[in-house]
Amino acid sequence: MAKKIDVPFNGTKEQEERLKKALAELKVEHGGQGLMIAALQRAQDIYGYLPEAVQQMIADELGVSLAEVYAVATFYAQFSLYPKGQYKIGVCLGTACYVKGSGDVYKKVCDTLKIEGGQCTDDLKFSLDATRCIGCCGLAPVMTINDDVYGKVTPEEVEGILAKYRD
Amino acid sequence: MVHLKINNIPVEVKEGSTILEAAKVAGINIPTLCYLKEINEIGACRICVCEVKGARSLVAACVYPVNEGMEVFTNTEKVRKSRKTTLELLLSDHKKECLSCVRSTNCELQKLSNEYGCDENRFKGARSEYEEDHSTSYLVRDNEKCILCRRCVAVCKKVQEVAVIAPSRRGFNTHIACAFESDLNDAPCVACGQCVAVCPTGALREREEIDNVREAINDPEKVVVVAAAPAVRAAIGEEFGYPIGTNTEGKMFTAMRMLGFDKVFDVNFGADLTIMEEANELLHRVKEGGTLPMFTSCSPGWIRFVEYYYPELIPNLSSCKSPMQMFGATVKTYWAQKEGIDPKNIYVVGVMPCTAKKFEKTRDNENASGYPDIDAVLTTRELAKMIKNSGILYNELPDGTFDNPLGEFTGAGVIFGATGGVMEAALRTAAEELTGKPLDSVDFKQVRGVKGIKEAEYDLNGTKVKVAVASGLTNAKELCEKIKKGECDYTFVEVMCCPGGCVNGGGQPIQSAYTRRQVDLRSKRAKALYDEDKKATVRKSHENPAIQQLYKDFFGEPGSHKAHEILHTSYVDRKHK
Numbered sequence: 213m214a215k216k217i218d219v220p221f222n223g224t225k226e227q228e229e230r231l232k233k234a235l236a237e238l239k240v241e242h243g244g245q246g247l248m249i250a251a252l253q254r255a256q257d258i259y260g261y262l263p264e265a266v267q268q269m270i271a272d273e274l275g276v277s278l279a280e281v282y283a284v285a286t287f288y289a290q291f292s293l294y295p296k297g298q299y300k301i302g303v304c305l306g307t308a309c310y311v312k313g314s315g316d317v318y319k320k321v322c323d324t325l326k327i328e329g330g331q332c333t334d335d336l337k338f339s340l341d342a343t344r345c346i347g348c349c350g351l352a353p354v355m356t357i358n359d360d361v362y363g364k365v366t367p368e369e370v371e372g373i374l375a376k377y378r379d
Numbered sequence: 380m381v382h383l384k385i386n387n388i389p390v391e392v393k394e395g396s397t398i399l400e401a402a403k404v405a406g407i408n409i410p411t412l413c414y415l416k417e418i419n420e421i422g423a424c425r426i427c428v429c430e431v432k433g434a435r436s437l438v439a440a441c442v443y444p445v446n447e448g449m450e451v452f453t454n455t456e457k458v459r460k461s462r463k464t465t466l467e468l469l470l471s472d473h474k475k476e477c478l479s480c481v482r483s484t485n486c487e488l489q490k491l492s493n494e495y496g497c498d499e500n501r502f503k504g505a506r507s508e509y510e511e512d513h514s515t516s517y518l519v520r521d522n523e524k525c526i527l528c529r530r531c532v533a534v535c536k537k538v539q540e541v542a543v544i545a546p547s548r549r550g551f552n553t554h555i556a557c558a559f560e561s562d563l564n565d566a567p568c569v570a571c572g573q574c575v576a577v578c579p580t581g582a583l584r585e586r587e588e589i590d591n592v593r594e595a596i597n598d599p600e601k602v603v604v605v606a607a608a609p610a611v612r613a614a615i616g617e618e619f620g621y622p623i624g625t626n627t628e629g630k631m632f633t634a635m636r637m638l639g640f641d642k643v644f645d646v647n648f649g650a651d652l653t654i655m656e657e658a659n660e661l662l663h664r665v666k667e668g669g670t671l672p673m674f675t676s677c678s679p680g681w682i683r684f685v686e687y688y689y690p691e692l693i694p695n696l697s698s699c700k701s702p703m704q705m706f707g708a709t710v711k712t713y714w715a716q717k718e719g720i721d722p723k724n725i726y727v728v729g730v731m732p733c734t735a736k737k738f739e740k741t742r743d744n745e746n747a748s749g750y751p752d753i754d755a756v757l758t759t760r761e762l763a764k765m766i767k768n769s770g771i772l773y774n775e776l777p778d779g780t781f782d783n784p785l786g787e788f789t790g791a792g793v794i795f796g797a798t799g800g801v802m803e804a805a806l807r808t809a810a811e812e813l814t815g816k817p818l819d820s821v822d823f824k825q826v827r828g829v830k831g832i833k834e835a836e837y838d839l840n841g842t843k844v845k846v847a848v849a850s851g852l853t854n855a856k857e858l859c860e861k862i863k864k865g866e867c868d869y870t871f872v873e874v875m876c877c878p879g880g881c882v883n884g885g886g887q888p889i890q891s892a893y894t895r896r897q898v899d900l901r902s903k904r905a906k907a908l909y910d911e912d913k914k915a916t917v918r919k920s921h922e923n924p925a926i927q928q929l930y931k932d933f934f935g936e937p938g939s940h941k942a943h944e945i946l947h948t949s950y951v952d953r954k955h956k
Contacts, residue, residue: 216565217559218559277542277545278558279544279545279566282547283545287546287548
């Protein structure tokens with residue numbers, strides 16, 4: 213079983229107030245029922261992700277347990293428990309890239325940064341997502357870092373590419 | 380009424396009934412796995428599928444409502460094949476440790492797989508890998524044996540209100556987890572073990588202490604004392620084939636002796652002792668204007684609930700230790716002194732219908748002699764397992780009895796195992812204390828029965844006592860909210876964590892969802908206790924001669940300084956910790 217998910221959280225008082233206000237509005241809008249998903253969406257808009265402290269606020273406001281909020285947050289792909297990094301890495305796992313070995317590239321990124329897809333490094337520098345086809349199959353396998361595109365990437369090149377973004 | 384045919388048998392059932400219920404009327408059983416009457420009715424596992432004439436696909440009988448003229452077939456080739464495939468798919472991602480699994484022969488998945496002649500290796504594919512969660516002192520979670528029926532999740536949420544476990548992620552990655560994959564020990568779990576009681580497989584089990592107990596028995600230095608809670612005697616027989624609700628107390632005492640315990644005492648004695656202290660505390664609070672209503676403190680799951688969810692009500696909790704802890708504390712102080720034994724060498728084993736007791740024994744401030752009041756807690760199931768694997772033929776044993784003096788008990792002590800029992804026992808003693816004369820009748824029937832919340836008002840020599848009794852934490856929460864808002868004026872409130880009280884505790888013999896559908900475990904087992912109370916010659920705790928002797932020789936009087944040091948405890952705010 214995965215170890216307890218413990219993600220750094222530096223929420224501000226202002227964000228907390230925005231969330232409280234949003235939840236209060238939702239309660240009126242929804243008549244107190246069926247507002248879990250909407251609440252999580254608002255929270256993710258405000259914080260960018262859904263760490264424990266934020267989910268606890270939602271649980272308290274909605275009168276449900278933290279485990280129930282977590283259940284919904286982990287069910288839908290639109291919700292993330294992890295923040296996005298300063299550098300957002302995407303590795304295409306679409307058919308063409310995958311056939312050309314992007315699975316190995318993806319795994320190499322995971323191993324190098326010690327994170328899994330959807331997660332972010334502790335220093336908030338890199339986050340990793342598997343993407344679908346980004347429309348340049350001729351360059352397969354393709355990896356992106358923010359707006360930079362790397363084509364025909366081999367696992368051996370991964371460390372060198374990432375090094376460019378480290379200080 | 381609705382008329383339909385099931386396997387060509389005409390039946391008439393109430394509108395709104397499900398196919399499952401209608402089939403029962405026709406004398407037909409439809410197998411289920413995820414279904415748990417009134418608690419988990421989600422049609423998720425697809426084991427109960429049936430053919431309905433005109434329907435596009437197979438339907439889930441546990442949730443599919445009947446309608447007029449419907450024709451249902453529960454046992455066609457198509458149905459059987461579907462159920463078998465579903466079982467084989469479940470088995471493809473199941474840790475098949477069936478030979479040694481704690482639930483072997485009492486596993487709903489195993490039983491069905493056997494009935495349907497499943498090939499357990501038909502589908503070979505990815506296997507989910509999860510580490511077992513051994514973080515708590517009371518239970519173990521093994522997600523590799525979980526079939527995702529969600530019965531545990533439903534009981535945790537709907538019956539016990541706390542919802543500390545829920546399904547996490549989706550698809551093949553779905554698993555039952557605490558928030559953020561934390562260990563159960565870091566979640567606000569009350570330790571009641573109701574999840575264990577409803578789990579169809581071995582995914583949830585108590586943390587066993589049998590080896591520790593055997594080690595103590597084999598240690599020539601140790602004097603090993605055993606004592607069972609009231610509810611144990613009402614249910615342990617089920618493990619040996621006795622009908623639900625058979626009291627096999629005598630055989631239990633004999634078996635305990637054969638297992639090698641040096642002394643066979645009884646926690647019922649601790650229950651009588653609890654009444655002495657609790658009734659005294661109640662009268663004191665009433666007279667001195669202490670915090671009211673006073674809550675009973677026998678149920679460790681309830682205590683954890685207050686500590687985690689209503690810490691502001693901690694002052695309402697009686698400071699009395701539970702009967703088990705009082706018993707252990709008395710063994711290691713009074714009895715040790717009397718027998719001239721160093722408490723260091725006494726090993727006290729509580730046999731409990733409860734998993735939370737395994738946690739309770741580890742609480743701070745539960746070591747009156749300088750050593751833990753209780754050294755080991757076995758559930759009813761664990762004691763039965765010990766008896767079985769020691770070659771003891773339980774059903775053929777002669778009836779034995781307890782040892783004196785800490786085995787002697789009254790009818791009041793016995794009924795502690797059922798919801799309302801502690802209240803009734805306390806009223807018997809408090810009433811006589813207040814009126815100074817014997818009660819005409821010791822039966823306080825208004826507080827009996829399995830209803831979730833019971834209320835009653837008694838006039839005890841001019842003192843009005845308004846009481847409430849709740850079992851199951853959903854009901855307890857309702858009372859707590861009312862009390863917080865000042866919407867009621869109870870004097871005394873009894874709460875037992877598990878629905879129906881300890882007789883239905885998380886450490887009791889596990890009955891299948893099918894049996895639970897046919898039989899109300901709570902009232903059957905409770906009846907065994909009330910019958911014993913009825914037959915008892917002494918039915919009031921304060922008339923227990925061994926208790927009277929104990930106060931005369933040792934404690935002085937209820938609520939004395941010494942009694943406070945040994946028999947009372949304190950609580951912690953776990954919410955803000």
